[in-house]
Amino acid sequence: MRARISKRTVDNLKPGDQLFDIEARGFTARCLPSGAISYDLRYRTATGERRRLSLGLHGKVTPDQARTIAEKRLDDLAKDRDPAIERQRLRGTTVNAVLDNYVERVLGSKRSRNTQASAFDRLVRPAIGQRSLYDVTRADMASMFDSIEDSSGPVMADRTLAYVRTAFNWQQARDQNFVSPIVKGMTRTSAKERARKRTLTDDELRAVWKATAGEGAFDRLVRFLLLTGARRTEASAMTWSELHGANWLLPAARNKTKVSLLRPLSRAAQATLPEKRGTYVFTTDKGKTSFSGYSKAKAKLDLESGVADWTPHDLRRTARTLMARAGVSREIAEICLGHTQPVIVETYDQYQYDDEKREAFEKLAALVRTIVEANP
Numbered sequence: 001m002r003a004r005i006s007k008r009t010v011d012n013l014k015p016g017d018q019l020f021d022i023e024a025r026g027f028t029a030r031c032l033p034s035g036a037i038s039y040d041l042r043y044r045t046a047t048g049e050r051r052r053l054s055l056g057l058h059g060k061v062t063p064d065q066a067r068t069i070a071e072k073r074l075d076d077l078a079k080d081r082d083p084a085i086e087r088q089r090l091r092g093t094t095v096n097a098v099l100d101n102y103v104e105r106v107l108g109s110k111r112s113r114n115t116q117a118s119a120f121d122r123l124v125r126p127a128i129g130q131r132s133l134y135d136v137t138r139a140d141m142a143s144m145f146d147s148i149e150d151s152s153g154p155v156m157a158d159r160t161l162a163y164v165r166t167a168f169n170w171q172q173a174r175d176q177n178f179v180s181p182i183v184k185g186m187t188r189t190s191a192k193e194r195a196r197k198r199t200l201t202d203d204e205l206r207a208v209w210k211a212t213a214g215e216g217a218f219d220r221l222v223r224f225l226l227l228t229g230a231r232r233t234e235a236s237a238m239t240w241s242e243l244h245g246a247n248w249l250l251p252a253a254r255n256k257t258k259v260s261l262l263r264p265l266s267r268a269a270q271a272t273l274p275e276k277r278g279t280y281v282f283t284t285d286k287g288k289t290s291f292s293g294y295s296k297a298k299a300k301l302d303l304e305s306g307v308a309d310w311t312p313h314d315l316r317r318t319a320r321t322l323m324a325r326a327g328v329s330r331e332i333a334e335i336c337l338g339h340t341q342p343v344i345v346e347t348y349d350q351y352q353y354d355d356e357k358r359e360a361f362e363k364l365a366a367l368v369r370t371i372v373e374a375n376p
Contacts, residue, residue, distance in 0.1 A: 001017065001020065002020045004022055005024075007062070009029075010252070011030050013031035013037060015032065015033050015034075015035055016031065017030075017031045019116065019349065024074065025074065026042040026070070027039070027040075027055075028040045028042060036059075038058075038059065039061065039063075040053060040060075041053045042079055043074075044048075046106075053073060056069070065179050070177050072177055093132065093133045094131060095124070095129050095133055096133060098167065101171075102230065106167075119163055120167075123148050123152070125146070127143075133178060134177065135321050136364065137182045138183060141182055145157045154188035155189060158187050158189055161182065161187060166179040168182055195199045198314045199321050200307070200314065204305075205368070205371050206372050206374070207305040207306055208222065208305045209302055210372075215274070216297075217282045218282075218291065218294075218298075218341060220272045221236060221291060222301070225315040226272045226318065226319055228248075228265065229364075230250075230316065231310040231313070232294075234254060236282050236290050237254065237280070237290045237335040239281065240278075242279060243273075243324040246265050247262055247264050247265065248264075248265055250262075251350070262357075263357065264357050264360070264361055265361065266358075266362045268369065269365065293314070298312075318335065323363070323365055325367060326366070327361075327363065328360040328367070332353060335356075336361065
């Protein structure tokens with residue numbers, strides 16, 4: 001039979017039927033005795049030898065995907081390259097090789113490099129790393145993500161899926177022979193389900209504030225995060241060179257949004273800063289390195305304050321909530337936190353709102369003081 005190979009024509013095939021595509025020369029769909037549909041490319045080599053190259057089974061690849069692969073193989077023929085020999089060459093490209101290339105070329109020195117590389121090393125490479133990139137199927141990916149979900153939870157499975165999807169899409173853009181086996185519907189959770197909404201109550205703020213009355217680096221850092229709404233990594237790695245009087249200029253290289261951000265520091269935020277020593281502001285070794293050891297310090301704070309089930313990032317969400325409560329407009333509060341603005345706004349509104357930010361942070365500090373000094 002001859003017709004354009006599509007889902008409709010393929011679904012009508014019965015065992016023993018063979019359909020020849022009327023557009024891509026040699027592209028065929030065969031219905032095997034088992035009922036499975038196999039996509040193939042029939043061609044002749046430069047020496048006249050007849051060959052058949054399997055393009056995949058229906059269900060694992062779509063008719064359109066099979067057609068794309070067939071057309072690429074025909075392009076190889078036009079360049080005097082035998083598709084069968086090309087496939088053998090390509091099979092030498094492993095998932096590990098692609099991930100190595102992606103980490104070096106794309107992630108480079110990005111902040112997310114260590115996080116993604118660790119997920120690849122722990123969860124992806126042991127499962128499919130040694131496999132040829134061109135042999136990995138949707139079923140293989142689904143099985144791997146199932147295992148990750150079972151061992152590390154659905155959120156970790158989705159994070160890893162996002163990392164691998166980006167790496168495979170990058171490879172697909174560079175490699176005409178590769179079609180990513182990751183498709184829609186593989187995620188385990190929704191963005192809404194993953195969104196964390198924890199904020200500290202007034203009673204919890206009082207308890208945490210009281211427990212951070214010491215002079216330790218973590219005590220100071222916790223209060224600073226609440227009073228600035230900064231991300232933990234932004235504040236913990238802050239250097240004295242980034243402070244200019246009462247202003248903190250976060251450089252673009254350390255900002256998630258890749259643009260510099262000036263935060264006017266309220267008097268209360270300035271009071272949390274230690275005596276100037278060394279390079280880093282929040283440190284336990286006289287400024288030689290930035291603060292680390294969060295797990296131990298946070299566990300101690302939880303015990304002393306009696307407040308648990310919160311993270312340093314929850315302080316950022318709490319600060320944003322308190323700003324709204326203090327009467328700071330939504331627009332200014334978002335600017336204070338350094339959230340990305342709509343493209344049209346970023347393009348045409350070049351005003352920096354420094355005075356408005358300074359007023360907003362003072363309002364935040366005043367409300368925090370009112371809360372922690374209250375006697376409920």
